[in-house]
C-alpha cells in the first residue's frame with residue numbers, strides 16, 4: 001500500500017513536471033511568435049524527397065564537457081535537424097573519455113551540409129571500415145568484457161574476463177572509425193530489426209571494448225541489402241602523431257589552412273576554446289558569441305544587438321556558403337571511389 005502511494009506520487013510529480021515543461025514551451029513559442037514575426041507565421045519543417053536532407057546529431061561528452069557540447073550545438077544548429085545530447089556521468093575509463101564527440105567541430109555550415117548531401121543518394125552510409133582487425137583482434141574483439149554501466153546505476157571500471165573467445169564464424173567482424181553518418185533506412189533496419197542480425201550483433205558487442213568501433217561496421221557489412229551503400233570515409237580531418245596514438249593530435253591555428261583545404265565536414269580534435277575555433281566561427285560559420293551559426297532561415301537584420309536568427313524565414317531552403325565547393329568535391333570523390341571500389345566490406 002505504501003509503495004503504491006509512493007508510485008502514484010511519483011507519477012503525479014512527473015505529470016506535473018511535464019505539464020510545466022509543456023506550458024513553458026508553448027509560452028516561449030507564442031512570445032517569440034508575437035515579438036518577432038508579426039506578419040509571417042513560422043514556417044514548418046518539411047522533410048523527405050524534394051526537400052533538403054536533414055540530420056539527426058548525437059553529441060556526446062564526458063563530465064565537464066557541458067560548455068563544449070553547447071558550443072558544438074550552436075555551431076551545428078539548424079531548425080531542420082534533430083539533436084540528442086548526452087553527458088556521461090562518470091567516465092572513469094580513459095577509453096570511454098576518448099570517445100567524447102564534443103571534441104569535434106564543423107568545417108561547413110548546416111546549409112552547406114544539406115546542399116552537398118542533396119546531390120548524393122540518401123541511402124549512402126558514411127562508415128570508415130575494414131575487416132583487417134590487426135592488433136584490435138587480440139586486444140578488442142576476442143577479450144570478453146562486462147561494462148557495469150549497462151547493468152548498474154553507477155559506473156565502475158570495466159570488468160575483464162580471463163578467458164578469451166574465438167572470432168565468430170556466423171558473421172565477419174569489421175572495425176573502423178566510431179564517427180559515422182548513417183542513412184535513415186539503415187538505422188530503421190538496426191532499430192526495428194526485422195532481421196535477426198542487428199539484434200544478434202548487439203548482444204555480441206555487449207562484451208566488446210569500444211563497441212562504437214565495431215557495431216555498425218559489422219552490421220552493415222554483413223547485410224546483403226546494405227553493404228553496397230557503404231562509403232569508406234568518415235568525412236573528418238585529423239592529424240596523427242607518428243607513430244599514431246589512441247587519439248589524433250590537437251589542432252591549432254597552424255592547421256587552419258590545411259584543414260579548410262581538406263574539404264572535410266568536421267575536424268578533430270580541439271582543446272577547449274582553442275583560438276582556431278574562433279577562426280572557424282568567424283571565417284566559415286559566421287557565428288559569434290553565444291549565437292547559433294546563421295543560415296538561409298535567419299532573416300533579421302544583423303547587428304551587434306540583434307541575432308539574425310531571432311527571426312525565421314522558410315526553413316526548407318538552404319543557402320550554401322564559401323566552403324561548400326571544397327566539401328562537395330570531396331564528398332563526390334569519396335562516393336565515386338566507393339562505386340568503383342568493389343572491395344566495399346572486404
Ligand SMILES: *[C@@H]1O[C@H](CO)[C@@H](O)[C@H](O)[C@H]1NC(C)=O
Pocket residue numbers: 224225226228
Ligand atoms: C551490390 O553490388 C554488387 C556488385 O556490383 C551487385 O552484384 C549486387 O547485386 C548489389 N546488391 C544490391 C542489393 O544492390
Ligand SMILES: *[C@@H]1O[C@H](CO)[C@@H](O)[C@H](O)[C@H]1NC(C)=O
Pocket residue numbers: 249250251252253254
Ligand atoms: C600547434 O600544434 C603543433 C602540433 O601539435 C605544435 O607543434 C605547435 O607548437 C602548436 N602551435 C601552437 C601555436 O600552439
